[in-house]
Amino acid sequence: MFKDLDPILHSQLRLAVISLLINVEEAEFTFLREKTNATAGNLSVQVQKLKEAEYITVEKRFRNNYPQTICRITPKGIKAFEDYVKALQDYVGKKV
Amino acid sequence: MEEKQLTEKESLAIITEMVNKVKNHYHENGAYLILWGTVIATCGFVSAAQSYWHFSIGFDIWILTFIAVIPQVWLIIREARRKKVKTHMESAIDIIWIVYIITIIGILLYGNITYLTSPRILAENGIELLSRDTGTGEIKPFKLFAPSFSSIFLLAYAFPTLATGLITKYRPLITGAMITYAFFVISLFTGYANDMLLSGMAAVCSWLVPGLMLRKKYLAQLKQGNV
Numbered sequence: 001m002f003k004d005l006d007p008i009l010h011s012q013l014r015l016a017v018i019s020l021l022i023n024v025e026e027a028e029f030t031f032l033r034e035k036t037n038a039t040a041g042n043l044s045v046q047v048q049k050l051k052e053a054e055y056i057t058v059e060k061r062f063r064n065n066y067p068q069t070i071c072r073i074t075p076k077g078i079k080a081f082e083d084y085v086k087a088l089q090d091y092v093g094k095k096v
Numbered sequence: 097m098e099e100k101q102l103t104e105k106e107s108l109a110i111i112t113e114m115v116n117k118v119k120n121h122y123h124e125n126g127a128y129l130i131l132w133g134t135v136i137a138t139c140g141f142v143s144a145a146q147s148y149w150h151f152s153i154g155f156d157i158w159i160l161t162f163i164a165v166i167p168q169v170w171l172i173i174r175e176a177r178r179k180k181v182k183t184h185m186e187s188a189i190d191i192i193w194i195v196y197i198i199t200i201i202g203i204l205l206y207g208n209i210t211y212l213t214s215p216r217i218l219a220e221n222g223i224e225l226l227s228r229d230t231g232t233g234e235i236k237p238f239k240l241f242a243p244s245f246s247s248i249f250l251l252a253y254a255f256p257t258l259a260t261g262l263i264t265k266y267r268p269l270i271t272g273a274m275i276t277y278a279f280f281v282i283s284l285f286t287g288y289a290n291d292m293l294l295s296g297m298a299a300v301c302s303w304l305v306p307g308l309m310l311r312k313k314y315l316a317q318l319k320q321g322n323v
């Protein structure tokens with residue numbers, strides 16, 4: 001198992017969400033759900049954890065009278081993701 | 097997606113999978129390209145026809161470009177409502193087209209203002225431009241105009257088309273832009289009627305055809321449920 005890996009990112013769903021958000025400017029909650037195949041409840045919990053860690057921002061707004069949740073990665077989230085990927089690369093490198 | 101402890105391979109697999117999912121998400125339906133390709137082609141061909149066959153339709157056909165802003169705004173609003181994600185690539189392309197619109201407005205101002213400003217500046221310096229009819233010998237005040245004005249538009253049309261084509265790696269747009277650059281060079285040696293014809297052909301090659309191809313691709317993806 002890993003050591004020194006960011007526990008916030010070292011989770012299947014949170015890592016998937018951050019991997020999606022790092023590649024886009026912003027994404028709706030429904031987009032994240034669609035791409036991760038997660039349940040709304042589970043995704044909501046993981047998004048909240050990422051938000052609490054300040055890795056993402058979550059904006060709630062209305063469009064055509066429907067509530068919309070927009071997620072964006074923060075500079076802190078980008079740095080955390082880059083560090084996580086680097087740690088993974090180091091680990092894989094050491095293993096090989 | 098369930099929660100469980102990850103191995104390094106699983107972590108890398110998740111990252112790769114998500115990156116690919118975003119990469120495959122770009123779905124341009126070609127609506128803007130079809131709209132502007134049709135409008136500019138119509139304006140160009142009608143202008144060329146009027147000039148070739150010496151007739152008038154009674155109004156300036158290029159007014160269509162202002163009218164086309166209405167469906168354009170409607171398309172933007174509709175797309176914004178449907179869109180669930182905005183990629184960095186889409187943002188970059190949007191910026192290119194916004195800069196293009198600013199450029200077109202700038203060119204229009206240039207074409208409609210400089211020919212009035214220049215005689216005034218010359219007059220302030222005690223200079224008046226005159227033209228002499230080589231047949232009759234009649235001398236009249238020379239009315240200034242922006243030389244080969246359509247060439248500047250052709251150059252402007254090619255720029256966002258090529259930039260978008262290169263960013264999206266969409267060959268029909270790149271080809272369309274290259275053809276438009278070729279038309280620009282040709283237009284330097286041709287008169288108004290042919291320039292208008294080249295403008296119409298440029299709109300067909302760089303926007304209408306790639307737009308229709310994108311539309312076809314988009315509808316096929318829609319049918320497969322990939323959008």
